[in-house]
Amino acid sequence: xxxxxxxxxxxxxxxxxxxxxxxxxxxxxxxxxxxxxxxxxxxxxxxxxxxxxxxxxxxxxxxxxxxxxxxxxxxxxxxxxxxxxxxxxxxxxxxxxxxxxxxxxxxxxxxxxxxxxxxxxxxxxxxxxxxxxxxxxxxxxxxxxxxxxxxxxxxxxxxxxxxxxxxxxxxxxxxxxxxxxxxxxxxxxxxxxxxxxxxxxxxxxxxxxxxxxxxxxxxxxxxxxxxxxxxxxxxxxxxxxxxxxxxxxxxxxxxxxxxxxxxxxxxxxxxxxxxxxxxxxxxxxxxxxxxxxxxxxxxxxxxxxxxxxxxxxxxxxxxxxxxxxxxxxxxxxxxxxxxxxxxxxxxxxxx
Numbered sequence: 558x559x560x561x562x563x564x565x566x567x568x569x570x571x572x573x574x575x576x577x578x579x580x581x582x583x584x585x586x587x588x589x590x591x592x593x594x595x596x597x598x599x600x601x602x603x604x605x606x607x608x609x610x611x612x613x614x615x616x617x618x619x620x621x622x623x624x625x626x627x628x629x630x631x632x633x634x635x636x637x638x639x640x641x642x643x644x645x646x647x648x649x650x651x652x653x654x655x656x657x658x659x660x661x662x663x664x665x666x667x668x669x670x671x672x673x674x675x676x677x678x679x680x681x682x683x684x685x686x687x688x689x690x691x692x693x694x695x696x697x698x699x700x701x702x703x704x705x706x707x708x709x710x711x712x713x714x715x716x717x718x719x720x721x722x723x724x725x726x727x728x729x730x731x732x733x734x735x736x737x738x739x740x741x742x743x744x745x746x747x748x749x750x751x752x753x754x755x756x757x758x759x760x761x762x763x764x765x766x767x768x769x770x771x772x773x774x775x776x777x778x779x780x781x782x783x784x785x786x787x788x789x790x791x792x793x794x795x796x797x798x799x800x801x802x803x804x805x806x807x808x809x810x811x812x813x814x815x816x817x818x819x820x821x822x823x824x825x826x827x828x829x830x831x832x833x834x835x836x837x838x839x840x841x842x843x844x845x846x847x848x849x850x851x852x853x854x855x856x857x858x859x860x861x862x863x864x865x866x867x868x869x870x871x872x873x874x875x876x877x878x879x880x881x882x883x884x885x886x887x888x889x890x891x892x893x894x895x896x897x898x899x900x901x902x903x904x905x906x907x908x
Contacts, residue, residue: 558615558768560818562828563608564673564837570601571840574682574878577601580870586588593794600793600801602685606753607810609689610760613696614704618768621705623697631692634901636686638866639845639894641665646849663705676748680848682750691750692757709769716762718802727803742841747802756804763811771819779822785813812851842886842894850882 577598580586586595617623642663648656660678663669670676670687677684704712732744746752789809790800799805817825827833856867856874865874 558618558888560612560615560827561733561834562817562820563612563814565828565833566814566817567605567608568833568836568840568843570604571844572879573577573598574601574844575882578682579851579878580875582868583875584753584872587776588809593796594790597793597796597801600806603753603756603802603804603806604810605685606688606692606756607760607763607804607807608814609692610757610762611764611814612760613692614761614764617700618764623700625697628697629693630673630901634898636689636841637667638897639842639889640667640683640686642889643845643849644892646846647680647852650849650852664822670750673742673745676745680845681849682845682848688748688753691754695754696761699758704761704765709765712765713762716758719752720755720759720807723752723803724805727752728800731800752803756807759804759807759811760814763814767815767818771815775819775821777822778816778820779824782813782816782820782822782825785809785816839886839890843882846885846889847882850878850885854878854881 573595574665576583576586580595586592617628644661648661657678660669660675663672663675664679664683667683667687667690669678670691676687678869727746730746752754756854789806792809813853817828854877859865859874859877861871863877865877867874
């Protein structure tokens with residue numbers, strides 16, 4: 558099963574994260590009407606994690622069992638080639654000078670998020686893939702021995718309690734020195750896989766609830782979708798300093814995912830069109846290749862080749878880079894990411 562309209566939401570989240578990282582100097586995103594959204598747009602990563610948990614259940618629900626090695630190869634085929642490409646681009650741009658080989662090994666093995674002060678090394682958006690790898694490794698066990706053997710009610714109780722526990726631990730930790738004996742700084746806590754595991758599990762629970770209880774309850778939910786977005790905007794506008802980075806916004810993202818999945822309204826149906834699905838498909842490239850693009854097209858090169866000043870032409874430079882990022886992500890998807898994935902999948906079919 559594939560829920561096409563959700564694919565485009567990945568693109569929206571990816572673009573918001575690019576704006577969060579590089580667009581703060583653009584007036585469109587840094588004014589009294591919109592800045593509160595984009596200053597907190599890193600919540601898009603939280604949405605990715607929840608959506609990942611949801612999609613995994615949708616993709617594997619009809620199977621009786623997941624065989625780890627075949628499954629894991631498929632998962633890595635989706636993310637690792639472009640992930641590694643981004644690392645090589647960054648190192649190549651720097652001509653492999655001043656390489657910290659410990660950082661390189663950790664990044665190649667996708668382990669950087671586990672180690673204090675290493676989460677944002679080399680290609681900093683890659684920290685989330687390190688977290689995602691942990692989700693991929695744990696999912697077969699969860700699926701085979703918990704989701705297929707325990708009642709939905711008991712699974713729901715356990716996951717919700719774990720989610721509450723994770724929120725309490727995270728918020729206590731960022732306000733105290735609780736993790737200091739483990740050499741974790743407050744910044745490190747934002748990237749640790751264990752503190753994001755609640756998001757993936759909530760996504761799993763949402764997927765289980767969808768396939769068991771809601772799959773046939775489709776109708777026009779546009780009003781509810783718009784209301785959920787309004788709630789999200791209000792939560793971001795009046796955040797009162799609350800940190801939403803580690804899954805607290807599940808209370809908004811979960812209903813949003815369910816409503817979009819079930820709605821038959823015209824806007825949601827529009828998201829099932831090929832162009833919107835394609836934008837969703839290249840969203841991973843947009844996300845993971847953003848740093849290489851900004852390094853290649855540095856302020857110096859934008860001034861040298863385009864005559865654009867770092868400050869006075871910030872907005873123009875930003876949108877040129879976004880256009881280049883779109884182009885590179887498209888080329889990467891069509892001629893690198895998808896062919897490798899298809900080759901791996903076809904080789905399994907031959908076997």
